[in-house]
Amino acid sequence: MQIPAAIQRIAEHYNYVVTIFLMVAGLYIVIARGNMIKKLIGLSLFQTSVYLLYISPGKIIGGTAPILDPAFKVYSNPLPHVLILTAIVVGVATLALGLALVARIQEAYGTIEEDELFGQEGDQ
């Protein structure tokens, strides 16, 4: 009866499994792809997987959203929501700055591919 127990473990932890997959996929896009806009998209994927990692443990099955109401007794944990709200907005701020830098790099070097940029740096 080993295999069903392992599958049950994975079903309970399915949130974490997919979170780690998304994190690793985002990391792979940042490392392996050369185009700068693609790297920024991968970085934002990585950040959203971290949001999942924070909010999944806060959920209580049978609870509801943390808005106080006399009809409900059990609420999900509001603290991760607060931290992640900040994180989302900071993420878009860094994305905007990164994209502004990409636009300036394109104007200065004519390309936003990492390999071509390193080639030009080597020539200069």
Place this chain on the structure above:
Amino acid sequence: MEALINMALLTLLAVVTVGIARQRNLFGAIILAGIYSFLMASLLVVLDAVDVAMTEASVGAGVSTVFLLAALHLARSMEQKPHHSPVLPMVVAVGVGAALFWGTVGLAPFGTPDNVIHKHVAPKYLADSLKETMVPNVVTSTLADYRGYDTLGETTVIFTAGVGVMLLLKGRRRRKAEAQSAKARSEAAQ
């Protein structure tokens, strides 16, 4: 039932991520990133994080897609085929993933009410929010009152990003020919 919706949305998220990694047309990758944000927002609603879901939908799928498309218009490129083999990044990524997976094995199963994180300050915030601040939305009262310093720092970060982008992108765009002729003139003057 909730668990089923949860698993279906998570699987769709993983599929869209694989699509983003393999898509070389940048416009397609940006639209897929918008779809990813919407799926993430739906998943956050299922996880009872309604404030976060509204923020993720409006910021991730709204504003983020607009900025990416605007930058794509300025940069106007398509992703090239990668020159290096993807073996080493794949090994690094799988290694990091395995280490993280080994770390999360010890976590409590999803959704248990006696998890350690429900025992510290969160019950105090849930119990006192209506009494002390007369605001039923505990996330808003925590954000603006109990954890007000962090929100001040966050507002300053948004302000800094706006100032930074304005510093980088204001002013007329110098065409490449203008930039090269300006460089040649400055080199001749030295």
Place this chain on the structure above:
Amino acid sequence: MKRDLILRVIAKLTLPFMLLFALYVQFHGELGPGGGFQAGVIAAGMVILHALIFGIREAKRIAPQALVERLVPLGVLIYAGTGIVGLLTGVNFLDYSRLGPDSPHGHEYGIFAVEVGVLVTVSSTMIAIFYAFVERGR
């Protein structure tokens, strides 16, 4: 895109409701989901939609660039100002106890004020960044 009849009509119908929804999300952020960040982004989305359909010059008529750039630090000032009002009334920085007739009302007014600050900064920053990207490309 302003020659396309469907886009023009639907945009004209939707834009006022977007602004109304942004204000609703802002003021009902205490009673339901919402708050300053979401409202700011929805309000910025209204101006961005106007710019996408009718052109950047039309959008700058309803949200002039100089005004938007001056609003960016105003929100941070409102937030920090609420904290300093706490100092002036004799308690700690960002302590809202003395802003109203009694402590719970003071906290409610303080939360309302800082959310207005956040709305102003977030909406004007998103619009200013959008204007910066568009102006660079002309």
